[in-house]
Amino acid sequence: MNSAIPSRKNGQLTAGVTFAARLTFEHIRHSYYGRETIRDVSLTAEPGEVLCLLGPSGSGKTTLLRIAAGVETQTGGRLLINDREMAGPNAFVPPEKRGVGLMFQDFALFPHMTVLNNVRFGLTAMAAKEAVSEAMHALERVGLSHYADKYPHALSGGEQQRVALARALAPRPSVLLMDEPFSGLDSRLKDNVRADTLAILRESRATAIVVTHDAEEAMRMADRIALLRDGQLIQVGTADDLYRRPKDLFAAAFFSEINEFSGVVQGGLVETPLGTANAAGMGEGRDVSVAVRLSGLAVSPDAGAIPARIISRRFLGVVELLDLAIPGTERPVRSRIRADMLPPGLRDVTISVDPKDILVFEKS
Known part of the structure; x- marks a missing residue:
């Protein structure tokens, strides 16, 4: 077990520092009843890094986490921690000897045990x-030492999540694996609990791998994000990388709401109902997909290049979501604008597009 001495900062107990490990998935494959669920994934979480595995249901992210924990066995490839083979052709180290902590989606607290006994269960x-x-x-680290003698049912969802985090951190794991850790929380609690959790992870300095299907959550938490689809690794990078330079249309749509058009490259350009897009570097005559982010469409009552008519508008508090009819397409174009920018009852408007929110991808 990794050991560390807790320290105090401004009178508060801070997380004891662990010896963070490097965890590597090396050409991992996994099949379930003949169906390939992980397809040759190679990925490394660096020491002390928060790495998010992001993707829709069925993308393989939880399976990868279970392979790292040792509760699932891959059908090919190797799992390494600090370059030591944990699972592969030459070795299989049992879960309890890997120095890995696992935090479940449903917290998995024992209802018949006190909070203190839940946390000490793995020690x-x-x-x-x-x-x-x-x-x-560990409980003081998450601010719940005063609940040590209570039972889980007496705690709120956010407090139960922090107990589960304390239990996962108590053995001072070198790698902490978290499976959708905030999915069961009320949306009003998520931001605070997520921020607290990230602060504790930074203090503990453990390597953390977090599974989520929520792109915004991944962007809030991760040093790097690994985007998965159908068991394949699509793209790895910072939030800035994946948002500004998505590899394909799937990645673009996962990080922002988009309008999608099809076109053909002619002279390094592609024509769309929202104007001409730059397709430099793509082959002449190639079929391409053009993504235009909703946030990149400015809607104005003034005269402009692209006339439009508002079909519907939905007030969402800070923003409004508009469905717009424009020439050149029968499908409505959507825009997300700040609320109260357009007067009530307005129908005829014009659209302008921010070039940085236009993305062009070759069709596979």
Whole structure:
């Protein structure tokens, strides 16, 4: 077990520092009843990094997490921690000996145990007195030491999530694996709990791999994001990389709402109902997809290049979502604008497009 000494900062107990590990998926393959669920994925989480596995349901992100934890076995490739083979052709290290912590989606707290006993549950290698002390340190780290004698049912969802985090961190794992850790929380709680969790991860300095299907959550938390689809790794990079330079139409649509058009490259350009897009570097005559972010469409009552008519508008608080009819396409074009920018009852408007929100991809 990695050991560390908790320290105090401004009188508060901070997370004990662990020895963060590098975790590597090397050409991982996995099949389930003959169906390939992971397809040759190679990916490394660097020491102390928060890496998010992002993708829709069925993309393979939770399977990768289970392989890292040792509760699922791959059909090909190797899992390495600090360059030591944990699972592969030459070795299989059991889960409890990997120095890995696992935090489940449903928190998996034992209802018949006190909060303290839930947290000390995995500290079996310690003497009882030392395990209690370590569990209390973990609870103080997440601000819940005063709930040590309570039972999980007496805690809110956010508090239960923090207990689950304390239990996962108590053994001081070198890698912490978190499966959709905020999905069960009320939307009003998510921001605060997520920010608190990230602060604790930074203090503990453990390598963290977080599974999520929420692109905004991944962007808020991750140092890097690995985007998956159908068991394949689509793109890896920072939030800035994936948002500004998506590899394909799937990646673009995952990080922002888009209008999609088809076109053909002619002279390095492609014509769309929203104007001409730059397709430099793409082959002449190639079929392409053009994505235009909703946030990149400015709608104005003044005269402009692209006339439009508002079909519907939905007030969403800070913003409004517009459906617009424009020449050149039978499908409505959508725009997301700040609320109250257009007067009530307005129908005829014009559209302008920010060039940085136009993305062109070759069709496969």
